Amino acid sequence: LMAVALLAALFAATAVYAFRTGATVSTSEPHTLKLGHSLDQGHPVHAALEFMAERLDEKSSGTLRMEVIPNGQLGAETECVSLVQRGVIAMTKVSAAPLENFVPEMAIFGVPYVFEDEQHYWRVLESDLGRELLLAGEKQGLHGLCYYDAGARSFYTVSKPILEPADLAGLLIRVQESPTSIAMVEALGGSPTPVDFSDLYTNLQQGVLDGAENNPPSFYTNRHYEVCKQYSLDEHTRTPDLLVISQRWWSRLNTQQQQWLAEAAAESAEFERQLWKEKTEEALTKSKEKGVEVYTPDLQAFREQVKPLLESYRGSRVGDLIDRIQKMADDP
Ligand code: GCU
Incomplete structure (x- = not known):
């Protein structure tokens, strides 16, 4: 029920403002991009998203902000993707697996043992093919900004x-x-x-x-x-995680705003990849x-x-x- 109320408020506040008017996202007034995801606040990917929010705030001098809403509070992953697709929320961080329901190419990340090892996996993500897959959702209104390491x-x-x-x-x-x-x-x-x-x-x-x-x-x-x-x-x-922004929001940002976002995403991806190894070790040790x-x-x-x-x-x-x-x- 809380999720429904929250969504109704979100829709009223953001979607109507930005899309009924067809306005571009102004640079002079502060603007907030809402991001819903499924993970806990203690998770390294959540830390990377908070890091990105800080970087974006700095780059844009507070005119373009991100609000990260964790723990599936805005709905499960497929629900969040569909909200992003319709522009009700601006962004989501989603595992490539459920994204397959919207972007069929994502299926390859669910195929077992398609990668030999971690090096092979990163070689692919960082190749032209990796970039092609990140942008494969454009036709579905989903613009991929970066991959986050989600290990094996x-x-x-x-x-x-x-x-x-x-x-x-x-x-x-x-x-x-x-x-x-x-x-x-x-x-x-x-x-x-x-x-x-x-x-x-x-x-x-x-x-x-x-x-x-x-x-x-x-x-x-x-x-x-x-x-x-x-x-x-x-x-x-x-199966990597992907940071996805609604094509509707992306196309209403100006070149400068798009660049801030792209840079902040790239920096957060790098941050997360460092953190991932440490957090994986730590998780195994603590679980034992x-x-x-x-x-x-x-x-x-x-x-x-x-x-x-x-x-x-x-x-x-x-x-x-x-x-x-x-x-x-x-x-x-
Ligand atoms: C990973 C992934 C999440 C996903 C989860 C799952 O943790 O990062 O985005 O929700 O797997 O199994 O559902």
Whole structure:
């Protein structure tokens, strides 16, 4: 109910002002860009967004501001994307997985073991292909500003550790709202069920789910370690977060304002990438202190198991993207 009231107020205050009048965003009056996202305030990506807000404030001498609203308060990720698309809010930070529902190319980030390792992943994100994917949402009204590191996603479970794909048999595993994430867990032998990130803790606690999958900082900051004591670093996907601004808002900013935003985004992405490594280590150490067993299973069986899934994309747009990504595996 609070979210609805908040949204109604937002719509009245911002959307009507900026879009019914068709006005450009003025440079003389302070202007605030609202950003909704799903993560906790203790998460490194939230810290990067706050850092960006500070940078933007400085660059624009307070005329262009960002208000970061965390914890899914404005709705789940797909809801936030749709609000951004319609220009009700200006921005969101969203995982590439649910973004797949709007930008089909994002599917490649949900395909398991498409990247050899972290270096390969960054090589792709920083290449022409990475830039192409960041802007792939333009037609859908979604302008990508930068990627945030979201590491690798791995399975965690309440009781049974996942040391090989066979261990997933019969387990109900929460996935993000993404067709490719569903296909990934199915290919590995588990039973996938999409649940909003903000409902996940309760679902795990009530025993509705046997496990989930995510990166260590998200596992830790959302206290999933309280329920899931087995964490297997199988690193099946590397799914980045994207910072997205509504095309409607973007096109109403002048060149100077666009430049401030682009620069602040780039600086926050760099900031986050440094912080990510430290926070990942910290999350694993602290989780172990809280009684979580952390495993590093042999990945060979996992990679073998998903080969038919990768093959199934052959000849499609996603299949072509997979080919382009795999060709970059051995580049320097
Ligand atoms: C990651 C990602 C979030 C997403 C979450 C999820 O933590 O950064 O944007 O909401 O995964 O699994 O839903």
